Amino acid sequence: xxxxxxxxxxxxxxxxxxxxxSQRKASPRSRLALSIGDxxxxxxxxxxxxxxLSTDALVEGIHFDLHYFSPEDIGWKALAVNLSDIAAMGxxxxxxxxxxxxxxxxxxxxxxxxxxxxxxxxxEFQVRLIGGDTCASPxxxxxxxxxxxxxxxxxxxxxxxxxxxxILFVTGELGGSAMGLEMLRRHSRLAKRYPxxxxxxxxxRPRSLVGRFLASHKFASALIDxxxxxSTDLHHLCEQSRVGAVIDAQKIPLPGSATRLAPVxxxxxxxxxxxxxxxxxxxxxxxxxxxxxxxxxIDGVAIHEIGWITKEAGGCSIIKQGRTEKVSPGGFDxxxxxxxxxGGQI
Amino acid sequence: xxxxxxxxxxxxxxxxxxxxxSQRKASPRSRLALSIGDxxxxxxxxxxxxxxLSTDALVEGIHFDLHYFSPEDIGWKALAVNLSDIAAMGxxxxxxxxxxxxxxxxxxxxxxxxxxxxxxxxxEFQVRLIGGDTCASPxxxxxxxxxxxxxxxxxxxxxxxxxxxxILFVTGELGGSAMGLEMLRRHSRLAKRYPxxxxxxxxxRPRSLVGRFLASHKFASALIDxxxxxSTDLHHLCEQSRVGAVIDAQKIPLPGSATRLAPVxxxxxxxxxxxxxxxxxxxxxxxxxxxxxxxxxIDGVAIHEIGWITKEAGGCSIIKQGRTEKVSPGGFDxxxxxxxxxGGQI
Numbered sequence: 001x002x003x004x005x006x007x008x009x010x011x012x013x014x015x016x017x018x019x020x021x022s023q024r025k026a027s028p029r030s031r032l033a034l035s036i037g038d039x040x041x042x043x044x045x046x047x048x049x050x051x052x053l054s055t056d057a058l059v060e061g062i063h064f065d066l067h068y069f070s071p072e073d074i075g076w077k078a079l080a081v082n083l084s085d086i087a088a089m090g091x092x093x094x095x096x097x098x099x100x101x102x103x104x105x106x107x108x109x110x111x112x113x114x115x116x117x118x119x120x121x122x123x124e125f126q127v128r129l130i131g132g133d134t135c136a137s138p139x140x141x142x143x144x145x146x147x148x149x150x151x152x153x154x155x156x157x158x159x160x161x162x163x164x165x166x167i168l169f170v171t172g173e174l175g176g177s178a179m180g181l182e183m184l185r186r187h188s189r190l191a192k193r194y195p196x197x198x199x200x201x202x203x204x205r206p207r208s209l210v211g212r213f214l215a216s217h218k219f220a221s222a223l224i225d226x227x228x229x230x231s232t233d234l235h236h237l238c239e240q241s242r243v244g245a246v247i248d249a250q251k252i253p254l255p256g257s258a259t260r261l262a263p264v265x266x267x268x269x270x271x272x273x274x275x276x277x278x279x280x281x282x283x284x285x286x287x288x289x290x291x292x293x294x295x296x297x298i299d300g301v302a303i304h305e306i307g308w309i310t311k312e313a314g315g316c317s318i319i320k321q322g323r324t325e326k327v328s329p330g331g332f333d334x335x336x337x338x339x340x341x342x343g344g345q346i
Numbered sequence: 347x348x349x350x351x352x353x354x355x356x357x358x359x360x361x362x363x364x365x366x367x368s369q370r371k372a373s374p375r376s377r378l379a380l381s382i383g384d385x386x387x388x389x390x391x392x393x394x395x396x397x398x399l400s401t402d403a404l405v406e407g408i409h410f411d412l413h414y415f416s417p418e419d420i421g422w423k424a425l426a427v428n429l430s431d432i433a434a435m436g437x438x439x440x441x442x443x444x445x446x447x448x449x450x451x452x453x454x455x456x457x458x459x460x461x462x463x464x465x466x467x468x469x470e471f472q473v474r475l476i477g478g479d480t481c482a483s484p485x486x487x488x489x490x491x492x493x494x495x496x497x498x499x500x501x502x503x504x505x506x507x508x509x510x511x512x513i514l515f516v517t518g519e520l521g522g523s524a525m526g527l528e529m530l531r532r533h534s535r536l537a538k539r540y541p542x543x544x545x546x547x548x549x550x551r552p553r554s555l556v557g558r559f560l561a562s563h564k565f566a567s568a569l570i571d572x573x574x575x576x577s578t579d580l581h582h583l584c585e586q587s588r589v590g591a592v593i594d595a596q597k598i599p600l601p602g603s604a605t606r607l608a609p610v611x612x613x614x615x616x617x618x619x620x621x622x623x624x625x626x627x628x629x630x631x632x633x634x635x636x637x638x639x640x641x642x643x644i645d646g647v648a649i650h651e652i653g654w655i656t657k658e659a660g661g662c663s664i665i666k667q668g669r670t671e672k673v674s675p676g677g678f679d680x681x682x683x684x685x686x687x688x689g690g691q692i
Binding site for chain 2: 038041044045047050052057059062063085095097098132133137138140144146147148160223224225
């Protein structure tokens with residue numbers, strides 16, 4: 001691709017469009033000293049807080065398919081998965097940057113829709129776009145979001161704090177996103193009949209207020225978001241905490257539409273719940289003495305006890321119909337088979 | 347692309363490789379509370395400072411071509427362009443995150459080399475990799491870097507502070523990177539004879555210490571890095587400051603190899619210097635009364651006076667052989683011709 005000479009009167013500046021959309025949608029924050037339009041953005045940290053930073057990219061053909069993702073869905077989801085990472089630390093999300101590489105067949109109106117979807121979620125969660133990069137892509141859309149949040153050091157919840165005897169909880173329902181993805185891929189006509197499953201995949205809702213609730217009350221000893229699937233993320237939590245876990249298959253919360261969807265889907269509902277990925281629910285541990293303090297719902301989201309922590313480092317098992325089986329990490333990996341490298345968050 | 351099931355004993359985990367490389371290369375920083383391996387990284391802001399944040403992506407086929415970029419070059423350059431943004435604010439770079447989408451034909455050894463190149467520069471500039479994302483790309487490599495820096499509010503230098511009568515300066519030499527690019531593209535055999543031009547394109551050196559020097563002495567009224575070309579970035583500075591500028595063609599510093607290279611290149615040396623882009627030098631303005639305080643070299647980098655600021659908002663001219671001509675923004679844009687949208691930093 002040959003870089004081209006920029007013309008001062010180019011039809012429409014994507015950057016300016018994004019600037020305008022961003023300024024219209026987000027409420028100003030007094031800690032922001034400098035936003036879009038200079039070499040960097042600049043903001044003041046709040047005294048005593050830790051700044052949280054996370055990056056997650058969406059790549060066309062890997063994370064989404066334009067046959068069933070609208071530009072608004074892509075924008076929404078790219079920000080949602082990053083908000084979920086801040087929630088998984090118990091933090092408050094504040095700002096984000098975007099880096100987008102746009103293929104030649106996507107006009108600026110399409111890109112504008114993508115930013116609309118993103119900035120709608122941003123407005124709802126009161127986070128602000130403060131900078132980024134735009135460029136062309138020879139093939140395929142690439143969208144990277146970096147999010148900045150903050151948390152008091154005493155409230156931050158990592159993956160490391162789970163102790164034997166702690167109780168395991170999850171938010172919401174598991175498996176819905178993967179079921180929705182399969183509907184979209186293989187049963188596109190049926191898909192319209194199950195909008196809630198589809199929605200779970202296209203427009204996940206980050207559990208920001210649940211994360212803040214757990215952190216501010218100091219209820220959670222360890223916390224992670226379920227992006228790769230319960231089985232994989234449970235392993236992540238157990239590895240970092242150097243503990244094991246037992247989960248009860250009957251207690252894993254399944255989507256309401258699961259029973260109706262089961263006949264058309266390739267795998268068991270439990271398989272989707274364990275290994276499906278992209279649910280963006282929270283998985284957390286609570287010391288046994290605080291168990292009764294966990295309410296049945298937080299911010300309207302149901303909280304389910306699904307098991308407990310053991311001292312067997314890295315060993316995860318599941319109780320199914322009275323029998324105990326080993327659980328291997330089986331969640332999905334955004335890397336192609338046979339690459340010999342694992343994908344995921346650094 | 348079908349996501350695949352991760353195996354617990356996958357040959358080599360790219361994430362762990364990057365973690366190990368990162369920990370080996372960078373010196374620990376006590377303000378870092380949490381690095382690679384959790385949902386986010388976490389660090390303490392230093393009291394009273396502004397946090398600076400910037401994102402820049404490199405896309406295969408747009409910003410680099412694998413025929414002449416080694417993986418180490420790509421890693422180096424992706425970080426260098428981000429360090430340059432922090433330098434352009436007068437800030438200190440601290441941390442960075444990377445997001446990488448890797449095409450199927452690139453083995454993990456290749457990606458490791460890319461991170462080696464990046465972490466070599468990181469080590470030299472004492473910045474630390476604290477997180478990111480890795481995934482597959484169906485086609486083409488995408489590499490996005492987000493950098494975090496800091497600066498005292500009283501020392502931050504934006505693009506907005508230039509006033510009529512201020513003197514315009516640039517660091518180093520201009521046009522070398524674009525000349526190097528042309529050699530690599532069209533005269534690959536000759537290219538080896540001019541390693542300095544090639545190097546300017548493949549391994550730009552961010553002017554971090556020059557930026558800090560100007561900021562800490564409060565010499566610069568406005569500051570920008572030259573990523574799109576002198577003509578374009580001068581327009582950016584003038585637009586933001588609502589001023590104009592006059593530059594003297596004879597004073598624009600050209601690379602030492604320019605005279606020898608001129609016969610084989612398609613454009614005039616001045617054209618490369620004005621419109622070539624990717625030099626990552628600094629362009630800054632200094633109030634006339636401070637002009638004599640600017641040393642001829644800062645951190646070994648030559649500083650050149652090239653013109654002055656006028657009150658004619660947005661009007662940029664160049665004096666060439668005694669005649670004054672208008673300068674239009676002609677630097678390059680990482681967007682494909684005919685897209686109707688402009689690329690660049692948000």
